Structure formats: C-alpha cells, structure tokens
Amino acid sequence: MYTTSTAFLExxxxxGVSYIFANFGSDHPAIIESLTDASLKNKELxxxxxxxxxxxxxxxxxxxxxxxxxxxxxxxxxECGTQNLGGAIHNAFKAKVxxxxxxxxxxxxxxxxxxxxxxxxxxxxxxxxxxRGIMRGYSKYDNEIRTGKNVKQLVHRALQIAKSEPQGPVYxxxxxxxxxxxxxxxxxDPTLWQPISASALPEEEVEALVxxxxxxxxxxxxxxxLGKKEEAVQELVDLCERLAIPVMESVPxxxxxxxxxxxxxxxxxxxxxxxxxxxxxxxILAIDSDVPWIPTKNKPPKDAIxxxxxxDPLKEEMPLWYIPSKRFFRxxxxxxxxxxxxxxxxxxxxxxxISSRKYRIKLYHEELKKEASLAAQFREDVITPExxxxxxxxxxxDNTIVLNEAITNYGSVTTYLGGNxxxxxxxxxxxxxxxxxxxxxxxxxxxxxxxxxxLTGDGSYLFSVPSVVHTMAEQYNTPFLxxxxxxxxxxxxxxxxxxxxxxxxAKNANQFWTNFNPNSELAKVAEAAGNAYAVKVEDPHxxxxxxxAAIDHVxxxxxxxxxxxxxxxxxxx
Numbered sequence: 335m336y337t338t339s340t341a342f343l344e345x346x347x348x349x350g351v352s353y354i355f356a357n358f359g360s361d362h363p364a365i366i367e368s369l370t371d372a373s374l375k376n377k378e379l380x381x382x383x384x385x386x387x388x389x390x391x392x393x394x395x396x397x398x399x400x401x402x403x404x405x406x407x408x409x410x411x412x413e414c415g416t417q418n419l420g421g422a423i424h425n426a427f428k429a430k431v432x433x434x435x436x437x438x439x440x441x442x443x444x445x446x447x448x449x450x451x452x453x454x455x456x457x458x459x460x461x462x463x464x465x466r467g468i469m470r471g472y473s474k475y476d477n478e479i480r481t482g483k484n485v486k487q488l489v490h491r492a493l494q495i496a497k498s499e500p501q502g503p504v505y506x507x508x509x510x511x512x513x514x515x516x517x518x519x520x521x522x523d524p525t526l527w528q529p530i531s532a533s534a535l536p537e538e539e540v541e542a543l544v545x546x547x548x549x550x551x552x553x554x555x556x557x558x559x560l561g562k563k564e565e566a567v568q569e570l571v572d573l574c575e576r577l578a579i580p581v582m583e584s585v586p587x588x589x590x591x592x593x594x595x596x597x598x599x600x601x602x603x604x605x606x607x608x609x610x611x612x613x614x615x616x617x618i619l620a621i622d623s624d625v626p627w628i629p630t631k632n633k634p635p636k637d638a639i640x641x642x643x644x645x646d647p648l649k650e651e652m653p654l655w656y657i658p659s660k661r662f663f664r665x666x667x668x669x670x671x672x673x674x675x676x677x678x679x680x681x682x683x684x685x686x687x688i689s690s691r692k693y694r695i696k697l698y699h700e701e702l703k704k705e706a707s708l709a710a711q712f713r714e715d716v717i718t719p720e721x722x723x724x725x726x727x728x729x730x731x732d733n734t735i736v737l738n739e740a741i742t743n744y745g746s747v748t749t750y751l752g753g754n755x756x757x758x759x760x761x762x763x764x765x766x767x768x769x770x771x772x773x774x775x776x777x778x779x780x781x782x783x784x785x786x787x788x789l790t791g792d793g794s795y796l797f798s799v800p801s802v803v804h805t806m807a808e809q810y811n812t813p814f815l816x817x818x819x820x821x822x823x824x825x826x827x828x829x830x831x832x833x834x835x836x837x838x839x840a841k842n843a844n845q846f847w848t849n850f851n852p853n854s855e856l857a858k859v860a861e862a863a864g865n866a867y868a869v870k871v872e873d874p875h876x877x878x879x880x881x882x883a884a885i886d887h888v889x890x891x892x893x894x895x896x897x898x899x900x901x902x903x904x905x906x907x
Contacts, residue, residue, distance in 0.1 A: 338482030339364035339513045341520065342436070343372070343379050345489035348524050351380045351407050351434070353398065353779060355391035357418075358384075359411025360454055361438025364514040380407060383779070383810055385772075387802040388415050392422035393772025394806075395433045400588075400760045400773070401735065401780035403562070405432035405496050412438050412460045416468050416505075421766020421797075426503045427472040429587060429763025430559075430646070432496035434489070435473070439465055439509040450510035469505040479508035482517025490527040497529035499645035499666065532666035535643070535673050539661060544677045546639050546660075547577065550617030551687070554599075555581045558623035559763065560667050561588030564756035569671035570621075571595065576678060578692035579619075580611050580699075584626050586748060587763035593752030596696040601748040606833070608632050611698065617641075620657065622667045624649065643670050706749050717874045719743040719819055719900050723750035725877055726789065726817060729885045734758060734785045735777050739770035741791040742825040743900075768797030771816070775803065778812035785888060786814035792897075793824045795856060800895075804864025807893045815888045816866075816895040817881075818856055823903035824848040848903055857895040867894035 343365070346354065358366060372379045385391030388410045395406040410416055416437045426433050440461040443451040452458070466476045475495045479485050485508075492504040535543070547553060555574065560566050570591055574581055580599040581591040591598055599611050612618075612627060615634050620626040621643040627633050634640070640659040647662040649655040663670065710724035723746050730736060730751065738747045738761045753759040760777070762769035770790040778786045790798070795818050807813060828846040831838070840846050857868035867887040871880050877898070884894035 335516045336519055337364050337368060337513065338479065338485050338508065338515050338517050340368040340371075341482050341485045341517060342479070342489060342508070342513070343368055345486040345522065346407050346434075347379050348486070348522055349490060349493050349527075350404060350524070352404070353383050353395070354380045354407045354409050355383045355385045355394050356409040357386070357388050357391055357411060357415055358409070359415060359438065360456060361412050361440065361510050361513075362409070363510070364450070365409070383806070385802070385806060387799045388418035389420055389422045389768060390772040390775075390799050390802045390806065392419045392426065392433065392435070393769045393798070394776035394779070396422065396426050396429070396431050396762070396769060397737070397760070397773030397776025398780045399431045399433060399776075401757070401777045405434055405493060406776075408433060408435045410435065410437045412440055413462045413465045413468060414460060416465065421768065422772070423469065423472045423503060424766045425762050425764040425769050427651075428765065430501045431503070431763070432493075432501040433503040434492055434496060435469070435503055435505045437465070437505070437507045438513065439478070439507050441510045443511060448511040448514070450514035465507055466505065472503065473505045474502040476505040479506055479512055481512065482515055483520070485517075486520050486522045490522060490524065494527045494529055499530070499532070532669045533645075533664055534669045535663050535665050539663065540673045540677050543641055543661070544674060544681060546641070547617060547619070547674075548681060548683065550639070552611075552615050552691075553577070553579045553617040553619070554611055554615040555579055555619045555621065556584050556612070556623055556626040557581065557590045557621050558583065558585050558625070559587040559590070560622040561590040561756050562622070563666075563668045566668040566671060567591065567756045569668060569675060572675055573671060573678070576675075577683070578688045578695060580695045582609060582612060583748070584623055586759075587761050589753040589756055589759040590622075592754040594754050596692075596699045599695065599698055600702050601745060602627065602632060603745045604628070604631075604829070605745060606631050611695075619643070620659070621670070624652075626657065643667060710750050713874060715874075717871070717877055717898055717900055719746040720750055721874070722817070722819065722877065722898055722900060723747050723789075725881055726787070727751050728878070729881050730787065731785075732758070733783070734787060735760070735781065737761070737770055737773055737777065737786070737788045739767065739788070739790045739794045740819050741767070741794055742829055743791065743819045747789055767794040768799065770794055771798030771800055771803030774814040774816070775806055775810070775812045778814055779810070785885070788814060788816045790816060790818055791825070792818050792820040792822065792850060792856060793826075800856070800859045801863040804860040804866050804893060806864075807866075808864040811891065813888050813891050813893040815884050815893070816860065818895065818897045820856065820897050820899050821902050822852050822899075823850050825903050828903060846903070852902075855897070857897040860893065860895040864893055867892055868897075869895075870897040870899065872899045
C-alpha cells in the first residue's frame with residue numbers, strides 16, 4: 335500500500351534530506367514497512383542512521399546542519415522519545431540550527447477499529463494530553479499529521495520554517511493509525527517551498543550607519559556566529575581591512591574572522607575581565623551575536639554608538655535580554671555587510687586616521703599572540719590546557735573540522751587553536767552539555783573527506799552518551815578523534831559558585847560537590863562500544879606522540895579517544 339508513512343518519507347527525499355537519525359518504537363510499524371519496501375525496490379529515500387539514544391540522534395543532526403546548512407530528520411518514539419531528546423533540542427533551538435523532528439503518537443483507537451489500533455500495554459502509558467507541548471518552547475513550529483492527503487505539504491512547510499531565518503528545529507507527530515492509512519500520491523514542487531529571502535538593511539539606514547562608522551575614532555565589531563554563512567567572513571574581512579576595525583569574537587559558535595588577521599583582537603567567554611578595546615570603543619557593530627558582552631564583567635562605554643544587526647534582533651524567546659542600541663536591524667549579515675561595503679565604495683575615507691588605528695590594533699594583536707605563546711609553554715610536571723591545545727593545533731590542517739565543548743577551557747581552545755578558515759570550527763551554540771559526540775558523527779557524515787576532532791571536557795564527554803556515540807561511529811564509518819580535557823570533575827559549577835561567593839562557605843571549606851571518580855577510564859568506554867583507539871595521557875613528554883598516533887588511527891578509519899589528564903579540580907565532595 336501507499337500509506338501516509340510512504341508519502342512522509344518521499345517528502346523528506348524531495349526536500350533534500352539525506353539522513354534520518356532514527357530511534358524506532360511501537361509507533362513506527364508503517365514507517366518500517368515503507369522503508370523496507372523502498373529498500374527492496376531500490377527506491378531512493380534518505381539513509382537511516384540507527385541511533386540507540388535520541389540525544390545523540392539530535393546532536394548528529396545538529397552537527398550535520400552546522401557543517402552544511404541543510405536540515406536533516408530525527409525520528410523518535412512518542413512522548414518518551416521526544417523527552418529523551420532533552421537538552422539536544424534546547425541546543426538546536428538556541429543555536430538556531432534547522433532540524434526536522436518526527437515522533438509517532440499512541441494509537442487513538444483501542445478495539446481494532448483501524449489498522450494500527452492499540453495492541454500493547456505501553457500504548458496506554460504513552461498516551462498524554464499534550465505531546466506537542468513538550469517541544470513547544472524549543473521549536474519554531476509544531477503540528478500533528480492527521481491525514482496522508484496533505485502530509486507532504488506539512489513536511490515542506492515545516493522545513494521551509496526550519497530553514498527561514500532565524501533558523502531552528504520543527505516538530506511533527508503522527509498517530510499510528512494515521513501513519514498506517516492508505517492514501518494517494520501527491521506531487522509537490524519543492525522549488526515552491528523555499529525559505530524566505532534574506533532581509534536587507536533599509537538603504538537610508540545604511541547611509542546613517544556608514545556615516546557614524548566613518549566618524550568613529552575607535553570602532554569595533556563584535557560577533558559570535560557570523561561564520562554560519564561562510565561568504566560573510568570575507569565581507570567582514572574586507573570591511574575591517576578597509577577601515578582598520580578590530581574584531582572581538584564573543585562566545586563564538588563558528589569561525590567568524592581569521593585569528594591570524596592583525597585586526598583580530600581576541601575572544602571573550604566567561605572571563606572575569608574587561609576587554610580593553612571594547613571598554614574604549616566609541617562605535618560598536620554587534621552583528622550575529624546573542625551575547626556580545628556580559629555587563630557584570632565586560633561592557634562598552636555608556637556613550638558608545640551601537641548598531642545591532644541579527645536575524646533575530648529582539649531575542650523574543652529570551653525573557654530577559656536587552657542591549658540599548660541606536661538602531662536594531664532584522665537583517666541577514668552577509669547582505670548587510672555587502673550593503674555597507676558598497677556604500678564605503680562611494681564614501682570619502684580619512685586614510686591617515688585609518689593608518690594610525692591599523693598600527694595600534696596590529697600591536698595589540700601581536701601582544702595577544704606573545705602572551706598566548708608564553709602561556710602555552712611545555713611544563714615537566716603537568717599538561718596544561720593551554721599546552722594541550724597548542725599541541726592539538728599541530729595536527730590540525732585546513733581539511734580539519736574542530737568541535738569545541740571544552741566548557742571552562744573554551745577560551746583556551748579558541749585562543750590557542752586560532753581558526754583561520756570558515757567552516758572549520760563549531761561549538762554547540764547553547765547550554766546543554768553532550769553535543770560533542772553526536773555532532774562529530776554528523777559533521778563526518780556531512781564531510782567524509784575531512785578529519786573531525788572533538789575537544790570536550792570530561793563532564794561533557796559523559797553527557798554525550800559515549801557508548802552510543804562510538805557504537806554508531808563504528809557502524810556507520812564515521813571515525814573521529816576525541817580529546818578529553820579531563821580535570822576529573824565539573825569545573826563550571828565551582829567557577830559559578832566562586833563568581834557569586836568569592837569568599838563564601840564553599841570556598842573556605844573547599845567543598846564544591848563537583849569531583850568525579852578519579853579511577854574512571856573514560857576512553858575505554860569508546861574502546862568497548864566502538865573499537866576506538868583508547869589511551870590515557872598523563873605524561874607531558876608523551877602527549878605529542880600520542881596525538882600523532884591517534885590522528886593516524888582516525889585517518890586510517892578508526893575512531894580514537896585520548897583521555898588527557900590536566901590539572902584536577904582541587905575540592906572535596
């Protein structure tokens with residue numbers, strides 16, 4: 335039979351979806367039937383990647399979309415599977431990553447009235463009042479498939495919404511009887527379901543922005559995810575070279591500006607310090623950044639002129655968010671930068687002031703590099719995060735994608751790795767730990783020819799469900815290198831506690847309740863589940879050799895995990 339499930343799968347294929355990251359359950363018999371039928375008939379459909387945990391499935395789709403810009407499908411089981419997506423759906427929503435999630439629903443008949451009627455005890459327990467409500471706060475769109483007659487339209491509409499800026503996940507659910515029902519094939523033209531066109535700045539506002547920019551003595555650009563569109567990086571480089579504007583990357587989700595460029599003036603995470611160039615700025619272009627600065631630690635002068643450009647300039651999904659700015663623009667960063675650069679072509683520019691600024695910023699850039707070099711020196715007694723990252727950089731080339739979920743070592747990774755090519759660096763872009771493992775699988779599926787390196791803390795490694803990650807990596811031939819920055823505990827809660835109570839009870843008692851079992855052999859989990867090359871590294875003298883051996887294994891087709899012991903969290907609990 336040609337069923338609603340058949341039409342659903344065809345719609346995914348028509349829309350350009352390559353993979354379905356699937357965790358099947360009792361609500362999916364019709365989909366399994368349709369997939370098997372298509373396989374026997376050599377009918378082309380998205381490839382199924384069996385994902386033994388939904389969090390990993392969602393993280394893999396997240397990583398694939400980050401690496402390509404194209405949304406994939408995640409298929410999960412009723413409300414239980416939907417809830418098991420957990421923090422992974424938070425990550426995709428907050429990071430503005432397009433993904434289509436489909437879940438079945440418990441049958442709505444119980445006496446055999448329809449094909450697919452209830453026949454297992456679990457169907458009563460998994461019947462809930464508002465399954466879609468689980469996802470409503472973390473998706474751009476949710477709907478229920480009620481008939482096969484318009485299922486294709488629903489799929490294409492959902493993906494159109496997912497891909498339109500600000501991008502994000504969407505959610506469809508379908509009861510078992512509906513997905514089993516016979517229907518007629520509907521022809522859809524996918525070219526009529528494209529995402530909305532990129533938004534531009536109003537032309538009169540471009541003139542005002544450029545006038546303020548040219549009048550500024552100490553301008554700065556702050557960005558976090560401009561590199562989602564790789565072409566935008568070059569437009570930003572052109573602008574900053576022309577006017578000698580320094581760039582600060584705040585909580586970077588992508589590679590936004592070449593780290594080796596003399597106008598690059600560093601990264602800002604949770605560090606409790608004021609950035610000197612931001613502190614002194616008289617003009618700020620905040621573009622594609624949810625958190626351009628943290629006011630309690632690092633902020634611009636009150637009288638600085640701020641222009642804010644973003645696909646979501648009001649952050650309507652963040653109850654508390656404000657950056658008082660002269661202008662807010664809902665615009666595509668690539669389009670806006672092209673407009674600004676075109677306007678500058680027609681403008682009179684004071685070259686002497688630009689030359690002076692260029693010299694000053696270049697000196698600052700060089701000083702940052704010197705400081706970083708000193709901090710990353712080899713030590714006989716311990717492997718520091720700075721030295722570890724500097725050694726990782728030696729095995730990274732332009733054909734490498736680096737994923738960063740090193741948490742309290744985020745700053746060390748960005749500072750000492752210093753990406754220079756768009757599309758080669760990603761962080762999760764949000765706050766639920768564990769993205770790193772599934773995302774590595776997704777990135778490798780997206781770019782089989784590239785080397786993928788995942789840098790993670792020991793806490794975020796455990797959150798990633800490594801047993802599932804590595805069984806999938808072996809099964810689907812997606813080898814990658816994981817490097818664990820292992821300080822044997824959660825350093826982030828300790829930092830947070832000290833940030834609020836620098837001389838509090840926990841500090842004086844040295845008890846933060848953050849330490850893990852020091853005897854855990856974390857890399858061995860990957861070895862047992864996915865035949866990964868697994869090594870614990872404690873001796874600084876062996877680090878470089880072990881990194882080279884690990885990357886050789888990965889390039890030969892076998893995943894590798896290095897459990898690198900860095901200075902531990904010194905606390906009780």
